[in-house]
Amino acid sequence: MRLFTPEAMREADGKAVALGYPSLLLMEWAGMKAARVYLDLFGKVPAVVLAGKGNNGGDGFVLARHLLLEGVRVRVFAAEGQEGDALLAKRALLAHGLEVRPLEEASFGPGEVLVDALFGTGLKGPLSGFYAGLVEGMNASGLPILALDLPSGLPYAPHVRATATVAFAALKTPHLLLREACGKLYLAEIGLPKPLLEREDLPQVATPEALRPLLPKRPLTAHKGSVGRVGVLGGYRGEGLRYAGAPLLAALGAYRMGAGLVHLVAPEGTPLEPLEAVFHPVSSPTLPPLKVEALAVGMGGGPWGKAWALEALKAGLPTVLDADALHPEVAEAYRKAGLPAVLTPHAGEAGRLLGVSPEEVGKDPLGVAQALAERFGLTVVLKGNPTVVAEGKRLSLNPTGNPALATGGTGDVLAGAIAALLAAGLPPFEAARLGVYLHGLAGDLLAEEKGVGLLAREVAEALPWARKLLAEGRAPWPFSRV
Ligand SMILES: NC(=O)C1=CN([C@@H]2O[C@H](COP(=O)(O)OP(=O)(O)OC[C@H]3O[C@@H](n4cnc5c(N)ncnc54)[C@H](OP(=O)(O)O)[C@@H]3O)[C@@H](O)[C@H]2O)[C@@H](O)CC1
Numbered sequence: 464m465r466l467f468t469p470e471a472m473r474e475a476d477g478k479a480v481a482l483g484y485p486s487l488l489l490m491e492w493a494g495m496k497a498a499r500v501y502l503d504l505f506g507k508v509p510a511v512v513l514a515g516k517g518n519n520g521g522d523g524f525v526l527a528r529h530l531l532l533e534g535v536r537v538r539v540f541a542a543e544g545q546e547g548d549a550l551l552a553k554r555a556l557l558a559h560g561l562e563v564r565p566l567e568e569a570s571f572g573p574g575e576v577l578v579d580a581l582f583g584t585g586l587k588g589p590l591s592g593f594y595a596g597l598v599e600g601m602n603a604s605g606l607p608i609l610a611l612d613l614p615s616g617l618p619y620a621p622h623v624r625a626t627a628t629v630a631f632a633a634l635k636t637p638h639l640l641l642r643e644a645c646g647k648l649y650l651a652e653i654g655l656p657k658p659l660l661e662r663e664d665l666p667q668v669a670t671p672e673a674l675r676p677l678l679p680k681r682p683l684t685a686h687k688g689s690v691g692r693v694g695v696l697g698g699y700r701g702e703g704l705r706y707a708g709a710p711l712l713a714a715l716g717a718y719r720m721g722a723g724l725v726h727l728v729a730p731e732g733t734p735l736e737p738l739e740a741v742f743h744p745v746s747s748p749t750l751p752p753l754k755v756e757a758l759a760v761g762m763g764g765g766p767w768g769k770a771w772a773l774e775a776l777k778a779g780l781p782t783v784l785d786a787d788a789l790h791p792e793v794a795e796a797y798r799k800a801g802l803p804a805v806l807t808p809h810a811g812e813a814g815r816l817l818g819v820s821p822e823e824v825g826k827d828p829l830g831v832a833q834a835l836a837e838r839f840g841l842t843v844v845l846k847g848n849p850t851v852v853a854e855g856k857r858l859s860l861n862p863t864g865n866p867a868l869a870t871g872g873t874g875d876v877l878a879g880a881i882a883a884l885l886a887a888g889l890p891p892f893e894a895a896r897l898g899v900y901l902h903g904l905a906g907d908l909l910a911e912e913k914g915v916g917l918l919a920r921e922v923a924e925a926l927p928w929a930r931k932l933l934a935e936g937r938a939p940w941p942f943s944r945v
Pocket residue numbers: 472473475476489490493515516517518519520521522581582583584585586587588589590591594611612613631632653655
């Protein structure tokens with residue numbers, strides 16, 4: 464599945480029309496599907512539809528007509544000046560005898576639901592004046608808001624903070640990058656011819672359907688030496704063992720993702736955990752001979768981080784570089800060596816690699832992930848919400864994961880999990896996408912059961928559960944399709 468920009472969406476729309484597909488049909492389906500979502504969420508609670516003068520407003524008129532037909536009390540306030548399909552949709556609504564009042568007279572109160580049909584993909588620049596005030600009033604009302612296509616005002620401020628959003632035809636960039644404003648996300652199929660949605664040049668959204676075939680097979684004759692062995696190199700023996708747990712969590716992540724054997728190379732004195740690992744205590748960051756197919760390096764490495772990574776380079780194996788191994792010199796050395804490496808920075812580490820602030824990274828995660836991938840010629844996992852995976856020109860956004868994962872050590876678990884998939888033979892981009900997806904899904908399954916307060920080790924322990932659901936075709940979609 465591809466992630467559309469508003470421009471790409473308009474192009475698809477235009478191509479459908481050029482093929483002879485009536486655009487009014489798209490609008491009719493959009494409004495009708497949104498009305499269905501409204502009825503599912505709010506039943507017969509009275510609706511106040513706020514419609515702009517463009518096609519987003521047109522969708523609002525269609526929704527109003529369908530709600531009316533279902534016996535819902537509807538009040539409609541609309542901007543002046545509709546043309547084309549939006550005007551036809553307004554006339555169809557008026558034919559049902561409903562009054563459409565000027566937007567300036569908009570009023571709403573307790574016991575009503577707001578439908579935001581003000582602006583969609585046609586918004587140019589931030590809202591100001593009357594519209595900024597209207598959007599702020601809608602948010603301040605505390606009433607539930609159903610946004611059509613996009614919460615109005617996105618990607619700028621102010622914008623509507625929706626209870627739920629129905630995206631039409633495809634997900635657009637703000638749906639994933641500014642997800643908080645969207646509330647519960649629905650994706651409505653509106654009849655756009657399928658080939659128009661297949662755009663290889665756009666970023667991918669990682670879906671269960673696309674990831675399931677990547678799951679490494681486990682034949683009956685499998686043994687612990689045949690399904691992928693991982694070496695974990697991390698920790699630091701300086702002023703005590705401050706992050707001694709980090710490499711242990713990576714080892715746990717690797718085992719829980721299905722590694723056959725995990726070798727743990729860590730400073731002397733590191734606790735012997737998990738019991739299942741093969742231990743190699745060292746007095747300095749060195750690489751003992753290991754029979755493994757992939758490495759995870761840098762977790763808890765502190766000042767040893769760089770040395771760990773440069774030692775690991777000697778093995779010539781697919782490698783996950785995490786945490787304290789993430790330095791420009793290290794990434795450059797891996798690029799030169801032509802090794803398949805996966806960098807797993809969070810915003811702070813990505814900023815360090817590129818020489819920009821974490822705030823800059825947060826403003827453009829897609830651009831930063833791509834810039835890192837191009838600069839170092841490696842695979843990049845830029846962690847956050849959403850996590851972005853980049854390699855060359857390829858970009859993939861991960862839809863799983865939630866704020867309950869914002870707790871120490873979950874990134875270490877992820878590094879080990881990706882290394883296990885590399886060791887099982889997946890190429891770096893695929894290992895990264897699948898690892899990130901399952902790690903996020905594990906967090907989602909746990910958050911649904913327990914809420915906030917997860918431990919990183921529990922996320923590791925939920926990886927087999929996530930993997931099983933995906934393998935059986937039962938992984939839930941992170942948003943509903945209508
Ligand atoms: N994709 C699809 O397949 C389908 C898409 N559909 C729907 O169409 C929607 C896109 O419709 P759209 O192109 O008419 O634009 P829309 O979002 O209604 O807004 C345009 C209006 O906003 C105005 N305006 C702009 N910026 C402004 C600002 N800062 N402050 C104030 N005003 C501003 C602008 O005014 P202008 O600049 O032209 O004077 C214009 O009047 C899309 O999101 C989806 O809901 C469906 O119907 C089915 C098929």
